[in-house]
Amino acid sequence: MFSDRTKYSAAGSSAFNVSLELHSINRGRLCERLRKRHDVPEGAFVMLEGGKEESRYSSDTEDLFRQESYMHWAFGVQEPDCYGAIEVDSGRAIIFMPERDENYIIWMGKPYPPEHFERRYDVQEVHFFKEDEAKIVEVLKSKDPSVLLRLKGKNTDSGKFTKPVEFNGIKQFDLNDNILHHEMTELRVIKTDKEVDVIRHACCVAGEAHKKMMQQARPRMYELQLEGIFRGYVASRGHRHLAYTPIAGSGPNSAILHYGHAGSPNNRKMEDGDLVLCDIGSEYYCYASDITCTFPVNGKFTDEQKVIFNAVSAANLAVRQRAIVGNKWVENHQVAERTILTHLRDYGMLKGEVDDMMQVYLGGVFMPHGVGHFLGIDVHDVGGYPEGASRSDKPGLRCLRCVRTLEENMVVTIEPGCYFIDKLMDDALANPEQRKFINVEVFEKFRGFGGIRLEDVVAVGRDCAELFALLPRTPKDVEELMASDKPEQ
Numbered sequence: 001m002f003s004d005r006t007k008y009s010a011a012g013s014s015a016f017n018v019s020l021e022l023h024s025i026n027r028g029r030l031c032e033r034l035r036k037r038h039d040v041p042e043g044a045f046v047m048l049e050g051g052k053e054e055s056r057y058s059s060d061t062e063d064l065f066r067q068e069s070y071m072h073w074a075f076g077v078q079e080p081d082c083y084g085a086i087e088v089d090s091g092r093a094i095i096f097m098p099e100r101d102e103n104y105i106i107w108m109g110k111p112y113p114p115e116h117f118e119r120r121y122d123v124q125e126v127h128f129f130k131e132d133e134a135k136i137v138e139v140l141k142s143k144d145p146s147v148l149l150r151l152k153g154k155n156t157d158s159g160k161f162t163k164p165v166e167f168n169g170i171k172q173f174d175l176n177d178n179i180l181h182h183e184m185t186e187l188r189v190i191k192t193d194k195e196v197d198v199i200r201h202a203c204c205v206a207g208e209a210h211k212k213m214m215q216q217a218r219p220r221m222y223e224l225q226l227e228g229i230f231r232g233y234v235a236s237r238g239h240r241h242l243a244y245t246p247i248a249g250s251g252p253n254s255a256i257l258h259y260g261h262a263g264s265p266n267n268r269k270m271e272d273g274d275l276v277l278c279d280i281g282s283e284y285y286c287y288a289s290d291i292t293c294t295f296p297v298n299g300k301f302t303d304e305q306k307v308i309f310n311a312v313s314a315a316n317l318a319v320r321q322r323a324i325v326g327n328k329w330v331e332n333h334q335v336a337e338r339t340i341l342t343h344l345r346d347y348g349m350l351k352g353e354v355d356d357m358m359q360v361y362l363g364g365v366f367m368p369h370g371v372g373h374f375l376g377i378d379v380h381d382v383g384g385y386p387e388g389a390s391r392s393d394k395p396g397l398r399c400l401r402c403v404r405t406l407e408e409n410m411v412v413t414i415e416p417g418c419y420f421i422d423k424l425m426d427d428a429l430a431n432p433e434q435r436k437f438i439n440v441e442v443f444e445k446f447r448g449f450g451g452i453r454l455e456d457v458v459a460v461g462r463d464c465a466e467l468f469a470l471l472p473r474t475p476k477d478v479e480e481l482m483a484s485d486k487p488e489q
């Protein structure tokens with residue numbers, strides 16, 4: 001499978017090959033940036049720790065492993081419990097892998113020699129280390145590094161910190177934790193063409209899986225059966241992991257932004273007349289997709305459902321047209337809000353000037369989340385807030401995961417939504433500043449309606465964005481797709 005060292009092909013897939021140059025290009029970009037910094041001395045090494053194999057305390061069977069994201073970006077190494085080093089001056093790359101004992105051969109199969117991994121991962125050296133990790137120290141000492149640059153930094157979405165590399169004996173080296181996280185995060189913000197190729201593929205396959213869900217949905221199915229259709233399709237195309245907890249929320253559940261969690265595991269029986277919001281994305285080679293389609297379970301929109309669908313679809317298109325170099329993402333969020341408010345006003349649910357509604361943050365009543373985020377090796381990819389940028393405290397805006405000005409080859413989701421969430425409806429009616437724009441009788445009719453989100457992934461371009469998966473985004477197109485290839489009911 002790996003005889004051609006420039007290609008990667010996931011098990012079971014003949015669909016897409018990834019160029020392993022992806023990682024040497026990333027390492028080259030990193031070294032170039034680091035060499036320009038006056039505070040990185042000659043002889044510096046980047047030192048990363050990969051993800052660990054985990055199991056439950058009560059079991060010796062391993063959880064399905066997925067590589068730590070910065071490690072994947074730099075090395076593409078698939079095995080757990082590895083370390084990676086890069087000599088900044090030369091760009092030479094070294095992988096340290098755990099040595100396997102005889103037991104491993106019986107349970108996990110025959111280990112490969114270092115040359116196999118050198119070829120497979122296109123690195124200059126591979127070394128195996130025993131439990132004491134002395135080999136890592138020995139190899140590094142032979143290179144006489146001036147400093148080891150470690151990855152320490154806060155994720156601006158989760159607030160969690162990366163764990164700087166640790167191994168026995170690391171204290172013998174000079175360590176610096178203040179440079180690497182910033183530099184790698186800035187690089188991950190802009191995707192290379194090789195990375196865009198993988199993300200495009202991930203999204204194309206996920207988009208096809210969404211179409212299968214639409215074609216096979218019918219009343220009295222459980223939400224989880226739609227999730228199953230998605231999982232089956234993407235696995236058959238070599239996608240083993242989903243990129244996040246899948247959401248298949250029907251009826252009122254479509255207004256629960258992150259439905260599908262452990263407490264509500266997509267377990268409702270869908271009824272005739274329901275909408276179902278499917279926000280499901282898979283990963284390929286650790287690169288995410290993130291797509292949402294909302295459609296009527298019975299294949300036919302009601303008039304009210306069409307109104308909200310058209311509002312969200314118009315917002316989606318408006319933002320896509322603005323997903324070009326130089327535009328500010330915060331303004332794109334506001335364009336989505338304005339578009340949705342305008343449609344609701346034209347329908348008669350709202351009254352007054354949209355500019356005035358924006359002044360009292362009425363958009364956040366209907367779309368309480370951000371209009372999109374970076375996507376890459378993480379579904380909510382890193383770097384949405386550059387150093388020094390602050391988070392708004394305003395409804396909707398405070399949930400934005402990205403506040404950057406757009407640059408070429410940023411990859412972003414565009415995911416406007418319009419939801420009828422009791423709590424937010426009650427709050428708006430109790431707020432005189434917002435209530436004055438609301439036609440209460442029409443507004444109240446939408447309690448229990450649920451919500452609609454339409455989410456696509458695009459690469460930012462100079463003149464236009466590239467849309468990775470073409471999905472039906474008008475009621476007519478959705479109905480036509482659902483009517484095609486529909487199984488017997």
Ligand code: GLY
Nearest residue numbers: 244279290415455
């Ligand atoms: N599925 C998570 C999101 O859309 O951001």
Ligand code: MN
Nearest residue numbers: 279290291455
């Ligand atoms: Mn999503």
Ligand code: MN
Nearest residue numbers: 290413415455
């Ligand atoms: Mn998303």
